[in-house]
Amino acid sequence: MLLEELPQRLIYDNPLACGQDIAGFRMEGEAKISFPNGRMRMENALDPSIGQASNFVFWCPETFPADIAVTWDFWPVKEPGLCMLFFSAAGRGGEDLFSERLKPRTGQYDHYHSGDIDALHVSYFRRRYPEERAFHTCNLRKSFGGHLVCQGADPIPDADDADCPYRMQLIKNGPVVTFSINGLTVFRWEDDGETYGPLLGGGKIGLRQMAPLVGEYANLRVFALEEERR
Numbered sequence: 001m002l003l004e005e006l007p008q009r010l011i012y013d014n015p016l017a018c019g020q021d022i023a024g025f026r027m028e029g030e031a032k033i034s035f036p037n038g039r040m041r042m043e044n045a046l047d048p049s050i051g052q053a054s055n056f057v058f059w060c061p062e063t064f065p066a067d068i069a070v071t072w073d074f075w076p077v078k079e080p081g082l083c084m085l086f087f088s089a090a091g092r093g094g095e096d097l098f099s100e101r102l103k104p105r106t107g108q109y110d111h112y113h114s115g116d117i118d119a120l121h122v123s124y125f126r127r128r129y130p131e132e133r134a135f136h137t138c139n140l141r142k143s144f145g146g147h148l149v150c151q152g153a154d155p156i157p158d159a160d161d162a163d164c165p166y167r168m169q170l171i172k173n174g175p176v177v178t179f180s181i182n183g184l185t186v187f188r189w190e191d192d193g194e195t196y197g198p199l200l201g202g203g204k205i206g207l208r209q210m211a212p213l214v215g216e217y218a219n220l221r222v223f224a225l226e227e228e229r230r
Contacts, residue, residue, distance in 0.1 A: 003069045003169060003223060012062055012222035016040040016072075022058075026098065029056030029107020031209070039218035041077065044211035056107040057086065059206035060220070063096065066201040067173050067225040073165035073218040079127040079158065081213020085170060086112065089119035090203035092144060097204045107208075113146030118200055121208070122170060122179050124186075125156055128210050138186050140177060147196045152179070152187030165218070173225050175199055 014021050017038050027033075030045040046054040070087060089097050097117060105111040112119065124138045136154035141147060156166055171178040175191040193199045205222070209215060 003071065003171060006069070006171070006173065007226040008069060008223040009226060010221060011068075011224045012060075012064070012220070014060075014220045016218050016220055024061040026059040026061065027056060028059065028105045028111075029053075031056040031058065033058075037216065039073070039075070039216045041214065041216045042207070042209055043078075043214040044209070046211070048211035052108040052110075053106070054211040055109065055209065057084075057105070057112070057206045057208040059086075059089075059097065059204055061098075061204075062222075063204055064202055064222055065224055066199075068171075069173075069223040069225060070168075070170045070205060070221070071223075072168050072220045074125070074156075074168050075164040075166075075216035076125050076156065076159040076162050076213070077216055078212070078214035079125075080129075080133065081125075081215075082123055082128040082210040083125045083213065083215055084121050084123045084208035085168075086119045086121045086204075086206040086208060087170060087172060088200040088203040089117055089206060090201070092116050092118050109146075112208075113141065113143040115144075117143070118197075119143050119203065120172070120177065120200060124154060124168070124179075124181070125213075125215070126154065127158070127213070138179060138181075140179065140187060140189055142191070142196045142200075144197065149191070149196060150177070150187045150189035152185075154186070155181055155184055171225075
């Protein structure tokens with residue numbers, strides 16, 4: 001199901017075109033942010049040889065409702081690496097993601113899948129490890145626990161062959177999560193609310209990269225879904 005098929009209302013619209021557009025965003029880990037092409041470029045600031053400590057997450061400061069659609073444009077500039085979108089991210093006790101009651105997070109993956117937050121995340125353009133470079137997939141995981149709940153084929157070619165931009169679309173509509181790229185549905189998953197814990201509600205969204213990938217992003221939009229239609 002695509003966004004055009006759902007009743008929706010635009011609630012957040014950010015071109016990600018200059019530094020002013022990311023005022024209030026929160027970086028966990030260390031990264032270099034620039035706008036060389038009028039869109040947000042992200043790359044690691046630490047040496048990839050230090051492993052997970054070189055990765056980072058960049059959070060939008062807004063808190064969004066449970067049923068949303070998120071769209072953004074993506075340019076893979078340099079690989080290897082990996083990209084993720086976190087969504088419905090909040091403390092496991094219902095705290096705001098940025099609450100001081102939660103443990104500090106510094107971009108290392110275990111802080112997000114087995115820490116004190118709940119979230120869903122889709123990983124796409126997975127080119128970090130040999131098996132990912134040989135067989136391209138997009139993965140959906142649910143945390144706490146980092147459970148792999150769904151996979152689909154990744155249609156984006158390697159960076160050298162990419163015909164950018166790629167239009168990414170993530171829909172969370174009740175228990176159903178759908179992810180598409182350039183209008184092609186990559187996967188659809190329905191959460192039963194039991195196998196991997198209760199359904200997740202509203203929360204924050206964040207962009208994660210694994211070093212040494214360089215990626216560019218633009219036109220981040222979030223839509224509230226006016227009613228369920230599955």
